[in-house]
């Protein structure tokens with residue numbers, strides 16, 4: 001069967017047709033998928049029938065699976081590679097998964113770790129009637145769109161990426177004891193495409209190196225207006241499998257009815273420490 005790569009929007013996303021992810025991929029197909037993924041950032045495979053064994057191998061064409069970073073007490077089970085993203089509760093009232101309810105602000109996965117995951121995949125098992133869509137923003141485009149003034153403000157600087165699993169907003173950085181955090185470049189250079197991408201988002205970026213708290217938050221707020229572009233909105237169908245490049249994109253979730261069940265399975269591909277953009281003399285501060 002021939003592989004079709006159909007763009008989903010001008011700036012991001014492609015639907016892949018003619019690939020069954022439950023079977024070993026021909027090397028030429030794997031190579032075509034890698035190229036499409038680097039180019040389109042988000043790939044969508046509809047109608048995939050994937051059990052957990054198949055899911056654990058489903059992103060082998062991109063690299064090694066990453067262990068789940070989320071603490072076991074914030075998840076519903078102890079699988080190390082597949083996380084359940086769900087609002088469903090078992091018969092005793094305990095959540096079967098994590099990150100279950102409502103909307104979720106734009107973010108990069110695992111930005112608060114030294115080596116954030118290279119890719120994230122989601123597989124749809126059970127969905128509400130409407131809502132719970134995943135929004136994607138292209139962070140190459142966000143950087144390109146940034147006015148010169150803001151580029152200069154961020155050039156060569158680091159940003160503090162923080163994630164408090166217990167809340168859904170940007171955390172208070174006054175006390176980061178026990179809360180995962182890491183200083184990352186504000187602008188990264190993608191290790192393969194060598195293009196610059198903005199590495200700032202509303203959920204996890206909490207401070208900018210060299211700025212006091214108020215000025216840093218104001219700068220983050222201004223930059224987020226460029227990050228939250230919604231280049232592609234994925235409206236889920238069951239058996240959809242979506243995989244994205246986590247270094248050069250952000251994603252968010254739209255709200256959905258709290259009384260409807262939603263279950264997606266999620267896995268990651270291990271990444272490396274991020275490369276900082278080296279500002280040109282003109283941009284240096």
Ligand SMILES: [Fe+2]
Nearest residue numbers: 107108109251
């Ligand atoms: Fe996420």
